[in-house]
Amino acid sequence: MSKALDMITRVRGVRGAMLVSAEDGLVVAEQLMEGIKGGAVAALAASLAGRLRRAMDAAGTGTSVFWHLQAEQGALLVVPGSEAAGSLLVVAVTEPDVNIGLVRLELLRVAETAV
Amino acid sequence: MSPHTRAVENWTLQPLTDFVREASARLVLVLTPSGQVLAQSGFSRAVDVMSAAALASAIVASTNELARQLRQAPFAALSHQGPKTGFFLATFVTDRGTLAVLAVYDLDVSSLGLVQLFYEQLAADLKAASPKGAVPKQVLAADFERELTDSLNTLFGR
Numbered sequence A: 001m002s003k004a005l006d007m008i009t010r011v012r013g014v015r016g017a018m019l020v021s022a023e024d025g026l027v028v029a030e031q032l033m034e035g036i037k038g039g040a041v042a043a044l045a046a047s048l049a050g051r052l053r054r055a056m057d058a059a060g061t062g063t064s065v066f067w068h069l070q071a072e073q074g075a076l077l078v079v080p081g082s083e084a085a086g087s088l089l090v091v092a093v094t095e096p097d098v099n100i101g102l103v104r105l106e107l108l109r110v111a112e113t114a115v
Numbered sequence B: 001m002s003p004h005t006r007a008v009e010n011w012t013l014q015p016l017t018d019f020v021r022e023a024s025a026r027l028v029l030v031l032t033p034s035g036q037v038l039a040q041s042g043f044s045r046a047v048d049v050m051s052a053a054a055l056a057s058a059i060v061a062s063t064n065e066l067a068r069q070l071r072q073a074p075f076a077a078l079s080h081q082g083p084k085t086g087f088f089l090a091t092f093v094t095d096r097g098t099l100a101v102l103a104v105y106d107l108d109v110s111s112l113g114l115v116q117l118f119y120e121q122l123a124a125d126l127k128a129a130s131p132k133g134a135v136p137k138q139v140l141a142a143d144f145e146r147e148l149t150d151s152l153n154t155l156f157g158r
Helices: A002-009 A038-059 A100-113 B010-023 B046-069 B112-129 B141-155
Strands: A014-021 A027-032 A067-071 A074-080 A088-094 B005-007 B027-031 B037-041 B077-081 B085-094 B097-106
Touching: A002 A014, A002 A027, A002 A100, A014 A038, A027 A038, A038 A074, A038 A088, A038 B112, A074 A100, A088 A100, B005 B010, B005 B141, B010 B027, B010 B037, B010 B097, B010 B112, B027 B046, B037 B046, B037 B141, B046 B085, B046 B097, B046 B141, B077 B112, B085 B112, B097 B112
Parallel strands: none
Antiparallel strands: A014 A027, A014 A088, A067 A074, A074 A088, B005 B037, B027 B037, B027 B097, B077 B085, B085 B097
């Protein structure tokens, strides 16, 4: 799991990556820069994932494969793993000017291979 | 404020109200390890509060004894999760003495991570709000029933 997170954190501008249990909102594995509250990010990202899943079900769009929340000082990027993978979320916390496409690619790769 | 959030000791009310809102907990009790309830949220019947407080108090006592026999410090928190509902029980020390928080949450609106996260805030808020220099009041057996009745009357607005 540590190797899998390496794939994400080696991208320039990524401040941390985590595997989060979607059901419990608990951290499964993390590689975070100092100052990022992993437990809080995990709990709130999992809560958001649950609400988004219900919103997308209600909208009839099917399950989400990637979300990107852009803020002034950074971004939160999440790829939900499959149900078969035990409902893990692959989460990245980034700088605002990160290469989103590259991080998305690595998140999807980790979700496919490691989760 | 939720109409079902009530406190026997008023300093517990705002931290508890915030916790219930943030963690989306269905039922919450703030109590002493001996089972004396300081505040509750979500309960609609006095008998449920009495049962939950007695059971939580018994769990705190038995886990403390288990920790003692293992020569460990008392357990900080206990979590139990079923298919639809989870409960979280934790103790912390304030100037009012040791307090326990019992939170029951539904898995479709909350999670252990959220409850743990906002429990830390609740414990910090209760520590900050607790009366400074207060000596924890001993509830004598002779006064127990009257104290219990008074607390339940306050909690259920009678």
